[in-house]
Amino acid sequence: MRQRTGTGGRVRRAATAAAALLAATSLAAGCGDDDAQDTPAASSPVPSASPSANPKSTLLAAVPDEEDPAFRFSGSDPTGVVTGVVDPAGKGMDLTLTEKDEKLGFTMKLSFRLIEQRSWMKVSFDGADELSSMLKLPKKWMELDHAKLTDPASVPYYEGADPGNAGAILRAAGDTVTDQGGGTYTGTVDLTHGEHVRQAVADALDVDALGPAAKQVPFTAVVGADGNLTSLTLEIPAAGKNKATKYVVRYFDFGKAPKITAPTGSQAQKAPASAYELLNG
Template identity: 60%
Template structure:
């Protein structure tokens, strides 16, 4: 299926808004603060035959709908997303943890998407009674996209490449096979909206000419699956040098995903939409 690019960026944005809302609410209520606690191997593959284009080999290693379920993580600066993709069910789970210092609490926000259906679960730790204060249940909440400010921005299943590695790899003029399953190339972040969305937190214009040759390293495991891609983004303008790291792992070992049922789920209350819409 065609990869939509947006859910990861949406969740990072929503989590930032939600944390700010929670912090303001906790401060205004004068809550007492308590101490809260919150709760990948890569293989190697033989070097590609000299007659095989390394770029084609690398693109073929990107997960597709024929792959078994797997786990993933993406690290973009200080933001880390973790989750599971279940291609057979057209399902994905994506989570982000954010910590607030004043007042001190931790928010774990998890979305589960099956096709165009989505559910949200929020877990708050560090401040007694914050769930009740925000009127947020601890169960899964079924979302109605019509109640979001921008329904087109609602988290939905986006395919099997949540880190948008294929969009990055495609921009490389050449890819070099380094042996032992390692590949290297340079991405051109100015080549279209797909790659720009893949690095949505980067000010591409500020990078100038450097945006056209951003080095990356990728590793393909012995099973032929892409296990990691690291994009080394240089400093530019006011932004510091950073790395975008995508990892795919536990192929065939990740849990299967299904719609929450029974007492695991309820309709999302108005408070959930207030949180999501900011």
């Protein structure tokens, strides 16, 4: 895994900037409710055979890398849910964050298509279709010029085949990994163990707020019969005013997901000024 802070984290920061602008404007006044939500896709891994001699190495080998075919992923944590497709061969990724504003009564879907250092964005509003025209946002893919962003790093680009940072997290498991059989592995991770793992969860968790508990966060990982990591779940303990929660990454449909291609022709255009206003807040 070579993510710095995680592609999902970048999408959430972009969504936060967009949501801040929407909340500050009167354009959303009177928008109706919409209870539609994207549900993260789940997979049904086939249990693997007998326990492995080196369970940690087995887990790390199962983490997606640049040699894998295109696959789907989903990730959820206290900040929301991200879903998408990763195409390692094409160095591309599609991902969508769905965020509902309970006060204003609409759901924003912020999608990105990434191919190497190029980024396209698409925004839609369920329950408030008029917002797209009122905000002067086209419904097609908008290619972004990172030089026009207040913080270019806040918008994602392709950084590798492990958007959920599973590799960085599992490397912080030390010698605690236990093979439970049937493709299931358990153990604990030390989220304070170096900047790599801290950055992996920085956008989702306040490691310092967890106190001593951050050094032994329980996890469960599942590897399918095809040798691919199917899921990684961290059981985040309660800390201060924060309730206990989970950090979940799922990888599935290896070889079945579509390849990522650049949107062309009538599918795309250069991002207008309104798109940068939305992202820059």
